[in-house]
């Protein structure tokens with residue numbers, strides 16, 4: 001293990017010519033990272049670019065863009081419903097890539113795509129990777145792509161392109177497997193806060209804190225972002241105490257659902273999470 | 280050899296495309312399912328319950344009037360005579376014993392027609408284990424008698440309100456429940472679908488169907504080998520059980536019958552082997568109905584048990600490799616076949632099963648052929664649908 005090495009140095013791979021924006025971010029900042037998830041094409045098809053620009057302006061550290069999917073088995077009702085709406089709005093992967101290409105002209109914030117592996121398969125795995133890199137996507141999260149299949153069939157393809165893949169760990173993931181995941185992951189590890197789908201519960205229990213402590217003590221190579229059930233300043237602050245940062249999804253989507261002023265709401269939401277006083 | 284490999288693949292189909300949250304449960308099953316199910320004590324208990332509780336062996340019945348009509352020899356494998364009225368209970372008996380040995384105290388299941396839900400509620404009552412069944416809101420309506428049966432058996436029926444509100448969505452909800460309850464819960468999947476080891480585990484529990492067929496046909500005809508076997512395919516569990524011991528016997532034709540709904544080209548169909556392409560559904564790489572963008576299409580069939588946009592990876596492999604032939608049957612043809620079987624043989628089949636009988640009209644065969652139709656279930660649950668079409672078909 002690369003124990004004791006700074007994370008930013010430890011996982012740099014010589015193959016990558018242009019430094020991946022995620023690597024750059026983690027080299028500069030190792031705490032209080034805020035990753036906001038939203039569903040592309042929601043509430044309206046064209047909102048994707050507005051939301052990315054507004055989140056970047058509000059100072060989030062990285063953005064996770066959900067590729068809407070008909071059968072998102074790891075997601076709760078909030079994200080599923082936003083995905084259904086986005087699909088009704090006419091969202092497709094190609095449209096999304098176009099939107100990302102547009103917004104890349106305005107911001108250098110790291111962008112991560114989150115979706116289900118069937119979407120990648122149908123687009124064509126290599127074509128997907130190439131298109132991600134071409135439009136300026138820095139990483140992907142594909143929760144139903146298991147590490148065995150990734151390692152056997154796809155690892156080379158993603159690593160050659162310098163497109164990072166984040167894997168998930170949960171309270172039930174064994175220590176050996178966490179080490180393996182740390183070895184395969186590029187960018188950050190997605191630390192699922194509890195045994196749950198997205199959007200579940202609020203508040204963080206002692207059992208979860210014990211899990212956070214246990215993982216912390218493992219001194220993993222990659223930064224960890226805690227997600228699922230992070231919804232406000234309080235839960236964000238706890239996550240940041242036990243990991244390099246946090247991921248917020250369902251709570252943000254709920255805020256988007258209730259507003260007519262996207263930019264204002266987004267600025268306020270980020271301030272609320274960071275614990276800065278809202279204007 | 281047609282068999283699953285140790286990573287859960289039949290050729291290029293299968294595997295376990297599951298989120299990390301499910302990994303410990305699925306990995307435990309992968310590690311233990313063969314050892315547990317091949318254990319002598321397990322087999323003794325499983326076989327004992329199949330005999331004394333389910334009522335196996337189910338008869339292999341020579342359908343003389345049907346044979347005469349079609350001009351060949353037709354046997355019916357009477358899974359409709361099992362306790363709870365379908366083949367589904369073979370699997371739930373096996374899985375409840377598996378769950379007990381894994382120390383699980385809570386059972387979840389998905390159901391379409393309600394037959395698997397009833398079979399799961401039944402074994403949970405038998406073992407005194409808590410049971411929650413997810414069922415699409417639309418299916419709850421069209422299969423009302425089975426909803427009442429599940430409730431009477433002590434199960435909680437939870438409506439799946441997302442997506443098309445049918446079997447695929449009930450499966451999504453069950454998977455989400457399992458993600459949220461990883462320690463105490465076992466998920467009893469109702470067909471040969473889902474991540475490895477489910478397709479193989481369920482096929483093995485259902486394989487008792489063809490195991491019996493072999494000696495029964497031998498008793499009837501002096502040969503254990505039919506010309507072919509016909510079964511309807513939703514996910515494919517009754518078909519997998521009926522094919523199982525003939526998979527590597529290329530002389531035996533395997534006929535998979537799917538639901539064409541309003542017709543293959545109508546946009547309202549569930550004929551996956553015709554309309555499907557390679558992709559991933561419910562943790563398995565298989566054939567499924569989807570858009571070019573990889574969104575899973577909402578299927579349609581009058582029969583809730585066939586109203587599923589995928590098929591199990593074994594069937595994808597059998598069809599892709601040409602080992603099995605697929606026939607698709609419309610709602611209307613299935614209804615007609617149900618009435619025909621009722622009048623010819625005095626047997627009211629489930630709507631799912633009626634599709635298998637309708638396939639006889641589309642099959643190529645010779646007069647000396649011997650076909651077995653897997654009579655997967657009885658029609659009590661579909662009576663209200665049949666009554667609706669009485670004037671037209673009765």
Ligand SMILES: Cc1ncc(COP(=O)(O)O)c(C=O)c1O
Pocket residue numbers: 365366391392393394395469470471511512513514515516517518583584585629631632655656657
């Ligand atoms: C009587 C009957 N036959 C067939 C099926 C289809 O399932 P499978 O393809 O797994 O046999 C069902 C499903 O509910 C059923 O109830």
